[in-house]
Amino acid sequence: MAVVRAPLCFLLFVLVILYPLAIAFHLPHENPQGPAAHRGKFSNIARRSVTLDLKRNPNYNPNGPAEYARALRKWGAEVPQQLVHSLAAMGDPGGKTGEVDAESIKNDREYLSRVGFGTPLQWLNMDLDTGSADVWVYSTETQPEVAKYHTLWKMEESSTAKKVENGSWMITYGDGSAAWGNIYHDTVSLASITIPNATVESALSAAPPLAGDPDLDGIFGLSYGLPSLTTPPQQTLLSALLPHLESPLFTVDLHHHSSHKPSSYTFGTIPASHHTGHAPLHYTRLIPQAQYWQFAYRGIHVEGQEEWYINPLFNAIADTGTTLMLLSRPTAELYYGSVPGAWRNYTLGGIWTFPCSGYKLPDFEIGLVADIGGVEEAVIAVPGRYMNYSAFTDGTGTCMGGLQEWGYDEFGIFGDVFLKAVYAVFDVGAARIGFAQKVLEPEV
Missing domain, CATH: 2.40.70.10 (Acid Proteases)
Structure with missing residues (x-):
């Protein structure tokens, strides 16, 4: 350096x-996702702003070595073998291959973000992630060994869910672990904002480093301009969300070990009170x-x-x-x-x-x-x-x-x-x- x-x-x-x-x-x-990309297309959409308060998991107990391995994997960096062996010895899914046994690691997700899917709405705990672009969830299609630890999106109970024929998605991390599945279009709700025909990726399965978090039901990507990892290409949810917002921005207000003030994401405005x-x-x-x-x-x-x-x-x-x-x-x-x-x-x-x-x-x-x-x-x-x-x-x-x-x-x-x-x-x-x-x- x-x-x-x-x-x-x-x-x-x-x-x-x-x-x-x-x-x-x-x-x-x-920006291909910015206002110019939507100019004149959505003039009949009511624009608004909403705030999502994040519920902090009261049972959160940080596992430092596992978080370090997870961060390295996410960004394609090599996980040291000594760390892999140590996590395996601890019984952490991050040190294993094959399907996950999530009983060995609990309560390691600090913030729980409630997002609604389908009609009527089904509420799932999502990770609002500015480091990825896809929105994927565990569903009734997910393999039972993985699905049993998560709340599932039941697309068969949603009147607005439509499968994308011959569609598929796969997210691969630096260590080769992956999640993959089918593509649907369905309604997605962020507080009072409802996005019709949004791209929702249903996980058929996920490798242990991803599936080993039983508090998490899916990932909600908010990356700036990253395309979705779908075949054929689909519109990202952030791009679909922008026409519904007063301003094309969102804010993040996270809090450290706080119980008296909730963390929050606000979409469409910068609240002065926050x-x-x-x-x-x-x-x-x-x-x-x-x-x-x-x-x-x-x-x-x-x-x-x-x-x-x-x-x-x-x-x-x-x-x-x-x-x-x-x-x-x-x-x-x-x-x-x-x-x-x-x-x-x-x-x-x-x-x-x-x-x-x-x-x-x-x-x-x-x-x-x-x-x-x-x-x-x-x-x-x-x-x-x-x-x-x-x-x-x-x-x-x-x-x-x-x-x-x-x-x-x-x-x-x-x-x-x-x-x-x-x-x-x-x-x-x-x-x-x-x-x-x-x-x-x-x-x-």
Whole structure:
């Protein structure tokens, strides 16, 4: 990773110098899912905005090694063999092949999002995932060994369900695991918004890393411009949703270990009541030809250090479907170098761990690139307490960090560990993403 050491006060200067380059390489481009794609087609559709409050699973018990393996698989990175063997020894489906035995892992989905399918509506718990584009569910077609752990979509009980003849879909992950099945068109409901003839993918089966989460009934993809993985090609649900919205955007407001304030997604508007505090929204354009919510950032800083680390090539995907932050080894070493007693556990494939008590974790800060117009310093801080993802249950008093490394230098994944610290705006129409530092829950 090519980095430049710079004093903290130098960040603004660097952003100013780099800003013309950022604009040069982030020219506006028309989004095939944006307003222009629908101009004049849906003038008779009532446009509105809705908020989905996410119910937090009260039984949520994070499994750090399993989440790390899941994140690596999702993004096509190699899962270390030591981690695979350790998960298999723990009885986790992520370490197995073949059909899943979900009895071995329970309650590992933090947020439950209720989405309605069919006529009359059937309500399923979905993962609203900005890192994928397809909407797929477990159904009465799913193989019994997998289906018995999930609430199923019963297409035969929906008067509006129509099968796409000779249609199929398959999602394959980096380790070769997959889900696959048939394609239907049916009604999908997000609160008061009803989308007719939406593409719903019915799973015939799913490999253990996908099916091993009994709290989850399917994936609801919200990726920026990624096409669906269907044959023949089908319209993504996000594209079908846009004509129903007041504005072509949605917001994400996740909360850390919070029971008094629900996390939420809002579609079609930016609610003033949800944008707490006085921190402004900082927008940055997506990279050219983006399919994911992928944007550039320019620097990182660890609380207590005098210097920023600047790299004009830094970029990351904001992914609600990944729990952790995945960044380069030098970045992880930079952060955990400031944590006394931190070490890489090679028994678990090199996971970064540290003593659970005796030291306050430092904040992790990211320097954002401005969108258009005047350049100002934009820094988002992830509190140190958010960087402690989970504690091991082996009695050693060891914890696992929410920032973990992978094999890409400049490219990273900003998952829920980051998103819980911000109010995020996913602006489809303007091809940009916005973040605001929000008022966070007090440490308990």
